[in-house]
Structure formats: structure tokens, C-alpha cells
Amino acid sequence: MYQDAAVFTSSDEKGSAMFDPENPPELSVTRWVNSRQPLSLKALKGKVVMLMAFQMLCPGCVQHGLPQAKKIAEQFSPEEVVVIGLHSVFEHHEVMTPAALEAFMHEYSWPFPVAIDAPGGDTGKGLPKTMEAYEMRGTPTVLLFDSAGRLRRHYFGHVEDIRLAAELMGLSIEDANAPREASVALERRMHSTLLDPNSHHGHDHDHGDDCGCGHDHGDHGHDHGHGHDHGHGGHKHK
């Protein structure tokens, strides 16, 4: 359920191909739905961004992830916190088409823009490109970017409203031009303020049938080639 992005960890051991949360890749998008114009992480710098990666036929996304994104969009000012969806189709490609997504958006009236993640692989049926670049394990996945454009959180599966809202406020208090040390201090404070959900014994929605759709890396020849801990409850990028 819970996975911190490896922000502000030492990168000494990282190879050149490693994912760098301080300089995360741009979204690979074929098209925007429900948006007057194309967006990009780069263009959104200066604001906190919450990205909800989903699939329109993923029950956990429809029942929990997208309604949560809607609540955030309704209660946070779009001047400070921008909510966007990312349709990252890694299964049933033939039916979760752009036209189907548009009908879905129309019927549910989701109030935020949605990017269509660029199809991946030779056939277009591999992992979508943004999903792969961010090493997402399935849907729903929530990414939080700070106003300097750095990836600060990466959650797979259910994340509590309370945690998400608290972290969004923390990030939006942070000055976009603050020195790196200020961000490290904020991280430290947020970590001491919110209890670690991994240490809870409570209900963990991570792999519940109706809460998250995971992709099987093997199926897609998807091998990151570096350390992952796929244990229940999240992995850490090393």
C-alpha cells in the first residue's frame, strides 16, 4: 500500500540508468482527455501535483482511487495542488481504448484532466511508457510531485485520505525555491508526524481483488534489472 519514493537518498550507488526521483522523467502521453490543452510535469512546476494512475476497468480505481482524486480536487485549490489522472493500460488493451476512456470520463464526470499513457513495447501492448519509467507495479498508483518537480511519494494501492491530504499540505507549504536542506527537513518532519502505515496491523488493501490491479512483470518482459522488494506492502527502490 505504501511506498515512499526514494527521494533524497544517496545516489552514489545508482547507475546511470537509475530512476532519479529528483529529476523524474516527463510523462509520455499520447493524448489528454478532459483538458483544454496538453499538460506536462514541466509546465506544472511551481505547483504540487497529485497524479492518479488508473485503468478504467480496474475496480479498485473506480471504487477508491478515482473518488479519492475527486475529493482532493474538490478540496484543494487548483492554484496550489493540481490533480491529474493517468490512464496506464497494461491489460485488456483492445477495449480500454481512448474512445472508451472518453465515454468513461463523460459518464462519471471526473473533474480532472487525464493523460493517456503512451503504449509500450513493440506491439503497443507492453507496459505503458510512463508506467514503466516510474516502475509502477499496477493500478491505482498515486504519485506526488513537489512544486520543484521532484517525485516525493509513490503509493501503489490504497492510501488513506488523511495521509494523502496531510502530505499534500506539507508539500504545498514548501517553497519551490527552497534549498535542498529545507526539503530534507520537511521530509523529516512529515515522517515524524505521520505514523508508518507499514507498521500497522490494520486492513491492508494492497492486493485485495477489488482494490488494486497488479501487472505481472514477467508477462511483459518487464524486468527492471535492479533491486526490488516486492513484498506485501511496498518496495523500496535501492
Add this chain to the structure above:
Amino acid sequence: MYQDAAVFTSSDEKGSAMFDPENPPELSVTRWVNSRQPLSLKALKGKVVMLMAFQMLCPGCVQHGLPQAKKIAEQFSPEEVVVIGLHSVFEHHEVMTPAALEAFMHEYSWPFPVAIDAPGGDTGKGLPKTMEAYEMRGTPTVLLFDSAGRLRRHYFGHVEDIRLAAELMGLSIEDANAPREASVALERRMHSTLLDPNSHHGHDHDHGDDCGCGHDHGDHGHDHGHGHDHGHGGHKHK
């Protein structure tokens, strides 16, 4: 929300083309999903049948109608009460295809068979044939058939679990071979036992954005040409 089928009303005034709930039309189905074999109302005679007409992209169906059908299927014995879905697509035809429905059924694991309503009109984009034959106004719609194959209830929109469960029990107590008077007596008893939801002041989900998808008859040249009073929660066919 609530509309009794016109069972056991005098039919003197009806013309020959009238819908006859005592002898309702067979389902027009192009294909069954999640069923080992094709089903039919005729073959199901002897059991009570609850039919949930839905569209896979209708929020009210996904959030309320289908979960309700699942609960009924889990708590009533399939030897007595059979739950079936009917995918009656009257909008977004190009994306709510049979293949899309199959992916939807797979992801949500709905535990009942679903019939695909036969496309209607010259182009296949009119009202689906069963939907038209039963004069459904939208989705979700619940139909209850007694064990003699007669249509006994027709609800458009949300119907309370309590009412639905009570009526299903009433119908399943009825003997399939009972004389017509016994059914009339049962109807009278059920009507005196359950309060009329139309007389409630409570929340009415009928036309809520996320509760039901209605079709616009005019769009489809859909004119029944006979008198119905559909009371609160609907329109009048003229």
C-alpha cells in the same frame, strides 16, 4: 425509482400490440457471458428470475445495481432464485462491445451470467431489442419474473435491498402452478406488507447523475403509442 409492472390489471383496453406482462417477450440475446450455456426465460421457468439490465459504463449500475445483484446471488439459492445480468447498451455503442464487457466481467468477478442485449435499429445503435420490448427507460433496471414466467416487477433506478429481497421471497413462495387467483392474492398481500416508496419523501435516486442512465426516447424514434402512468421517477409514454 419504482414502477410496478402492470401485472394482473385488466387488459380490456389494451390493443393487440400491447406489452403483456403475463406473457412477456423472450430475451433477445446475441451472446451469453459468464455462463456455461445460453439461457432463456423459457428455460428458466420454474424458478424466480431477477434480471439486472445495466451498462458497464453506467456509474449507478457499477456502484449500486451490480453490487446489489451480487448480494442477491450470494444469499438466495440459485435453485430458487436465478440472477442474470442483461447488458443493454443504448449509448457509447462503439466502446461497450462484447469484448469490453468480457474484460469488465473478468475484472469485477460478477458471479452471475450476463446476456448481451441484441442491438436494435437499422444501424445497431438504436435501443437494444430486449430493452425496447420491455419498455425500459434506462439503466439500471430490475425485472422480476415469477416461476411461471410472468413479469411481476419492473424498477428503473435504485430499489432498496429490503424491498427487493422481500419481493423475491414472496415470489419464491408462490407455487408455479398456482391458479391465477392465488397470484392475485399474493400481490395484494405484498402490496399491503411493503410501503409504497413513491409516497416517501426520502432520497430518491432516480435521476441522480451517478445512479441511473436514462435514454432519450426521441433520439431513437422510440414511441410506445399507448398510455402508461409511470408515476414519480419517470416519464410518461404517450
Add this chain to the structure above:
Amino acid sequence: MYQDAAVFTSSDEKGSAMFDPENPPELSVTRWVNSRQPLSLKALKGKVVMLMAFQMLCPGCVQHGLPQAKKIAEQFSPEEVVVIGLHSVFEHHEVMTPAALEAFMHEYSWPFPVAIDAPGGDTGKGLPKTMEAYEMRGTPTVLLFDSAGRLRRHYFGHVEDIRLAAELMGLSIEDANAPREASVALERRMHSTLLDPNSHHGHDHDHGDDCGCGHDHGDHGHDHGHGHDHGHGGHKHK
């Protein structure tokens, strides 16, 4: 969660002091709240009665049992199905007083009459008399009486709306003057129509902290002197 009353079982083996569901004891009531006049099972003969035994400080009662009783009261006609509460205090006697119950009824606006179960034991702090007479194991407990005044169901803990509504309809279809064989036949039909919840693997709310308050028989010197199976999910009176 589920416990059928031993209605219509052979009583050959029963001793004279045995509980007889076909002739259940009258309620022992010190006072009625929210009722224009005192009620009694005897006076209610001719109608189906749903009795919800509760304690005002029992979380499972406040969160599930009483709201369920309210829904039943709102959807079934009081001419056919009468809903009554029974305040059966077996703990915290000093604070769950009649005056406290009245404030509770007032604040929550429960729409049904509530009987105060007569205090039991020498000190008035034993099991309340009706609770003891019906061998209830805690709160919430639901009892269903048919229109002939016989006890037909006895549930401890959570019971699904769908099952409860279906059984209430079954009982209200039954003729109060029907011969015993007709009731046996109805029981058989209801049993074949509804699936046995004990055979489910699903969530069972029976002993959940916030779903039911059980009393410890030993604490109250409460020993029925006959066979009980206190296994998870209900016992059968033998």
C-alpha cells in the same frame, strides 16, 4: 450470527422447563418508551413482530442493529410487520437507566416503541428477565414472531438486510390461522430459498468488538442447565 429458533422440532425430548418456541414467554417489561400504550406479544398476535434486543451503549446495536430496525420499520407496513425494541441491560446497569434510554431515544429519533426488559436477579443486576427467558446470548439479538405468536427466528449479532427482509415477507404471507403443516411447508421453502450463512466463508460480524455485546453467562450465575453449542455463529436449542 445466525441461529434458527427451534421451531417445529420434535419436543419429545424436552423437559417441562424447556423453552418452547411455539408458545414463547410473554415479554417481561417494566415500562414502554416511545409508545402510546403498553404492548405485549399477546396483543400483537395477528401481526408479524420483529424484536430488536439492544443496549444503548452497545456499539454494534447503535451502528447496525438499530439502524436496521429503523429501515425495516420504514419499509414494512406497521399493519403487517411491527418493529419493537427491547432494552435488555446486562452490564453497566447503573448508567443505562430508563431516563438514559429516554434521552437516547429522543436524540436518535428511533421510530419504534421500546420495551425496558425487567431487571433480573436478586439485585436487579442479573440478566434481564426477557433476555434470560429467551436465552439470548447478548446484544443485538433479533427475534421474529409469526402472526400466530410463535418464535420463528432468533439471531445473535449481525444479520443481513436481505435475509431479514426475505424472512419477514415469508412470515407475513403465512396465514395466522393456517394449519401447522402449512407453516412447516413455509419453513422448508424459506430454508431452500435462502442460503445458510453459516456455510459462508465471508465476513462474520458475530463476535466483532463493535458488532455485538455478549454477556458472560458465568458472571451472572446464568446456567441454562441444558445443551448449548456456543460455537462461532450460533447455537441450536436442543
Add this chain to the structure above:
Amino acid sequence: MYQDAAVFTSSDEKGSAMFDPENPPELSVTRWVNSRQPLSLKALKGKVVMLMAFQMLCPGCVQHGLPQAKKIAEQFSPEEVVVIGLHSVFEHHEVMTPAALEAFMHEYSWPFPVAIDAPGGDTGKGLPKTMEAYEMRGTPTVLLFDSAGRLRRHYFGHVEDIRLAAELMGLSIEDANAPREASVALERRMHSTLLDPNSHHGHDHDHGDDCGCGHDHGDHGHDHGHGHDHGHGGHKHK
């Protein structure tokens, strides 16, 4: 539903008896329940404090307020954010006694300490003293104190989890020893980040029967003697 405390407004016009959110009164408590030792606002300085004023027989408190306080207590570290309850009885005094509260706390297992608000008036049946000192309008009421002990928020009725969690994070990021200007800047940022709920058209739980219990000032000879705007959604202290 929503009422900002008048923190950091000009106090030129305030008389000497005015409520001063920058120096709010200590809690008037007769006893603590569920706490190893008595607490006080003074002793809690250095931490953010969320106080939930409630009555044990107030449905809105039992259904929404207290469960929300429980969620906050479970997800925020008690080293940073302390959750406390305040039992502010302004009606049914004779049954919402300390002993009744203790039984309530025991049965519901609320995981935070609760203070019993000191009875007010000559008879002990006026507004409780803390409730009066803070000019609360009813229950549930949420107060948020910053780590310097100042009152920063005052909500009557329902407040969204998302808003509450976001504000708690904002306050816990603030340095207890920060100059006043830093707090003003933080307030400004929080106000620009969260949308004003008063401008929403959505469901407003403020005066719903089962969401909040208001007291009638007149009944208690409770007259603040200074300007109140009791309009829908809160008043501002002037």
C-alpha cells in the same frame, strides 16, 4: 460547518472580556477519563492539539466526530499531534454522567483521553465551562491548537477528513518558536491551498438532525453580550 477562529485578527476593538484565540483559556475539567494523568493545554504546549468536544448521546458525535478523532489519533504520531476528547454536556445532564461516560468509553474503546467539561451555572446544568469559554455552539465541535498553544481552528459540526488532516499537517510543520509573522504566512498559505467549504454548494451537515447537536443559548441564559453571526456555516468572533 466551518468557522475559523479569529486568530491573528486585529484586536484593537476587543474589550477586556473578549475571547483571545492567541491566549485561549485553559480547559475547565472535573476529571479525565482514559488518561493516566490529568492533561492541560499548558502541559501540551509544544505539540499540536486536536480537541473534539462531544456528548455521548449526540448521534453526529458517535457516527462522525468520534470516529474521525480515532482515525486522526491512529494516523498522526502522538509525539506531534495529540487528540483529546472533551465531554461537554449541555443537555440530559442527569444521564450523561461521568459514570455513563466511562461505560461509553469502555464499550467503544475510543483510543484517546477525554476530559469532562466542568458543569456550569448555579445548578450545574448551564453550559459547561469550557464550552462557554470557547463560545461553542454545540457538539461535535473541533478545536485545533498550535504548538504554541494558540487556538487556530474552531469547527462546529462536520468537517471533512481531508481538510482536517491537511490543517493538522500545516500546524505541525510550524515551529513552536516561530515569530508571529511566520504563523501569519502559514495561515495565508493554508487558506490559499484549501478551498473555502462555505462557498460549496455540497451537502452541509451543520444542522442535520443526526450530525450535530446545537444548544439553544436562550435556554441557558447564555448570552455572550457581543456580536455573533449565527448564519449558516459559522460565525466570526469580532
